[in-house]
Amino acid sequence: MDWDKLRIFHAVADAGSLTHAGDKLNLSQSAVSRQIRALEESLNATLFHRHARGLILTEQGELLFDATSAMSKRLDAASARIRDSEEEVFGQLRVTTTFGFGTLWLAPRLPHLYEKYPDLKVDLMLEERVLDLPMREADVAIRMKEPSQADLIRKRLMTVRMQLYASRQYIDAHGEPMGIEDMTNHRLICQNPTAAQVGASAVLVQHLMTHNPQSLLTVNNYFGVLQGVLHNLGIGVLPDYVTEDFPDLVRVMPDIESADVPVYLAYPEELRHSRRISAFRDFVQDEIIAHRRHLKEMGKI
Numbered sequence: 334m335d336w337d338k339l340r341i342f343h344a345v346a347d348a349g350s351l352t353h354a355g356d357k358l359n360l361s362q363s364a365v366s367r368q369i370r371a372l373e374e375s376l377n378a379t380l381f382h383r384h385a386r387g388l389i390l391t392e393q394g395e396l397l398f399d400a401t402s403a404m405s406k407r408l409d410a411a412s413a414r415i416r417d418s419e420e421e422v423f424g425q426l427r428v429t430t431t432f433g434f435g436t437l438w439l440a441p442r443l444p445h446l447y448e449k450y451p452d453l454k455v456d457l458m459l460e461e462r463v464l465d466l467p468m469r470e471a472d473v474a475i476r477m478k479e480p481s482q483a484d485l486i487r488k489r490l491m492t493v494r495m496q497l498y499a500s501r502q503y504i505d506a507h508g509e510p511m512g513i514e515d516m517t518n519h520r521l522i523c524q525n526p527t528a529a530q531v532g533a534s535a536v537l538v539q540h541l542m543t544h545n546p547q548s549l550l551t552v553n554n555y556f557g558v559l560q561g562v563l564h565n566l567g568i569g570v571l572p573d574y575v576t577e578d579f580p581d582l583v584r585v586m587p588d589i590e591s592a593d594v595p596v597y598l599a600y601p602e603e604l605r606h607s608r609r610i611s612a613f614r615d616f617v618q619d620e621i622i623a624h625r626r627h628l629k630e631m632g633k634i
Contacts, residue, residue, distance in 0.1 A: 334376075335372070340358075340401075342398075343401040344365075346388075346390055349388055350387050351388070376397075379393065380393060380394035406468055407469070410469055410604065411603075422608045423609075426454065426473065426609045428455055428458065428475070428613065429458040429464045430458075430459060431477060431554075432555070434572075436459065436554075436556045437556060437559065437572070437575050438578075439475065441578060443455065449612075449616070461528070461530075463476065466482060466600060472604060473600040474599050475598050475617070476596070477493065477597075479597050485599045486601075486602055488599075488614070490597065490598050490617060490618070490621055491596050491625075493573060493594045493596055494533075494590045495534045495572055496572075496587070496590045497570060498569050498575075498582045498584055498585065499562060499567070499568045499583055500562055500563055500565050503568075510585055513589060516544045517545050517546065519547055520547060520566060520568065521542070521546035521550070521570075522550045522567045523551060523558060523570040524558060525551040526538060526551070528551075528553040528554070533592040534591055537590070555572060559575060559579070576628065577628060600614075
């Protein structure tokens with residue numbers, strides 16, 4: 334197949350319009366139309382249903398668009414590697430991680446990354462869904478479990494545990510629970526059991542629920558749980574990495590915590606030599622070392 338025709342087809346399918354695709358490609362509408370007709374003739378297939386309001390892909394067109402989309406992502410990866418020089422770190426870096434880790438640990442530390450690499454453009458994608466790194470839905474991921482996707486370079490960064498925290502003001506007003514049986518006198522704040530979360534956290538919450546908390550507040554992410562704790566609503570299940578940035582939190586019932594949750598950094602094999610990936614990986618590792626050092630100075634580890 335003619336690569337130029339495929340490029341034009343992809344632009345038309347993406348825009349849903351010959352005119353808009355032509356504007357993007359700096360081609361006239363008639364030139365774009367001729368290329369699409371020629372491609373359809375070479376394939377002996379109709380790729381678009383033509384309507385007054387635009388173009389809609391046929392079943393055959395959708396198959397071809399899936400292929401050109403994959404090609405486009407692979408070309409983007411190749412372009413990224415070519416643009417990365419040996420001396421500079423610049424361009425876009427798409428980072429995906431969970432909402433809790435991204436908002437509570439990673440985002441507050443990004444100023445250190447920008448200080449060192451001011452030309453870097455970070456696109457931080459916070460969601461529980463595991464994005465497809467080999468298909469370039471993101472460049473690098475930080476996840477609370479070892480990635481299972483093939484063709485990934487993965488590195489274990491640290492271990493996290495879910496623990497119980499309350500604000501000093503809450504404890505002054507309601508007292509500090511000495512054992513899990515005291516949960517009957519306190520409100521529990523935790524992730525909603527139906528929300529996507531690591532198994533160790535779900536197991537801990539289920540254990541706490543069997544002791545009949547006086548009241549319950551559930552949220553679908555740890556940022557919301559933290560806000561509930563900071564506003565004196567009860568005792569929250571939170572990851573231990575929040576303790577450095579929120580020193581007013583008080584850990585309660587320290588003998589109760591989740592099993593270890595491993596944290597992994599992963600990126601596609603094809604980005605092994607990317608300067609942006611290397612810069613981000615080194616930044617995260619340095620921040621983890623500084624985080625541990627600070628916790629040790631505070632006597633928390």
